[in-house]
Ligand SMILES: Nc1nc2c(ncn2[C@@H]2O[C@H](COP(=O)(O)OP(=O)(O)OP(=O)(O)O)[C@@H](O)[C@H]2O)c(=O)[nH]1
């Protein structure tokens with residue numbers, strides 16, 4: 295009876311409590327659009343790595359918040375639909391303690407360069423909308439390029455479980471096996487990876503201590519090298535003079551036509567040095583679909599001539615040798631996924647062939663095959679594929695050898711790859727510098743052992759009792 299009581303007590307006492315979940319919301323206010331991400335994690339395990347998961351993502355209708363510079367109040371209103379959805383997803387009793395963060399990236403950095411007052415007005419508009427919800431508003435700000443790179447790196451390594459693998463005594467002895475992060479946005483691009491070599495420029499150097507292990511990380515964010523801004527620059531190189539308003543562009547499929555106003559094209563600070571005063575007010579772009587010519591045009595935006603460090607990527611930016619594996623996300627993934635080039639067994643040469651083939655397809659044929667894809671996306675895959683190849687090869691120094699080290703990632707274990715998760719983990723102090731204490735046995739093993747020893751105890755007591763009834767047993771030394 296005693297043993298049964300012991301077992302019952304152990305099981306009842308140690309029965310896992312109903313999960314007490316916590317929630318967090320991060321708005322990624324990118325240059326091209328805003329997304330609202332909702333994360334969830336068990337309250338009692340918040341310092342364990344890998345427990346935070348994305349449970350919902352909502353794409354805000356329309357363009358990024360910087361596009362509302364002409365009418366800042368609308369920037370805030372644009373978020374309402376997704377924030378209403380967040381209110382449905384997060385249980386009511388948890389809402390008051392759910393933090394909401396908004397981080398704006400390169401689109402707002404460019405707007406701030408053009409007009410800091412308008413950038414502030416847009417931020418206060420989105421801030422006042424977020425404050426009107428029953429969550430715990432924690433601020434709306436423009437994050438730095440360095441933060442964007444760092445948090446993207448933290449996100450993918452957290453989701454891949456690399457920090458956990460590197461923690462513990464064995465992991466600490468090993469060379470750190472983290473993935474570098476490659477993020478291609480609309481207005482900026484980030485490269486971040488652990489480097490054993492000295493990082494010669496202070497602004498590119500980060501040091502982290504996570505779960506008991508130190509990491510020296512290289513990062514750089516290239517403003518104006520996101521794919522939308524790179525496309526504008528590529529177009530601006532061939533703006534004709536006022537007598538002619540047509541551009542023959544090899545980066546669009548043949549038969550494709552697009553009209554653009556030069557005022558809009560030139561509105562970006564990224565084009566500042568390419569403006570010509572004699573430009574017509576409207577231009578018509580006509581695709582000619584030629585990968586080689588497109589590549590030549592695209593490469594004009596990488597300045598490889600000056601470098602004051604021992605080595606540079608481009609534009610005089612220090613970059614140590616590439617090390618380890620890389621996860622490439624955002625537009626790297628959207629584009630490579632469309633072109634069916636995300637399989638890591640596909641060589642760089644085959645990737646180039648595939649982009650070349652796609653560029654040479656007539657627009658009409660492409661449109662017929664993919665009638666459901668947004669025309670903006672569909673029309674730009676030739677340019678985007680070519681740009682991605684140039685950026686990775688000519689810009690960052692990937693080659694046929696280390697191409698296999700790049701994995702194109704959309705989601706990792708159900709959560710989107712991007713900077714938002716890392717940002718939230720950092721701001722909620724969920725990534726401890728040292729290893730959190732964890733009991734030596736898991737809950738299941740603990741219960742198992744308790745049951746085992748209880749049965750053993752019952753067995754010994756029974757044997758003893760039986761042997762006491764047979765004195766010979768005692769003489770044989772059973773007890
Ligand atoms: N093909 C395709 N392109 C997309 C999709 N979503 C976004 N893009 C484009 O991919 C590029 C990068 O998108 P994002 O990563 O969302 O960029 P962003 O966060 O708005 O921009 P940054 O502020 O520079 O980070 C932009 O040119 C988008 O227009 C998609 O689902 N499919």
Ligand SMILES: [Ca+2]
Pocket residue numbers: 324325399478479480624
């Ligand atoms: Ca982005």
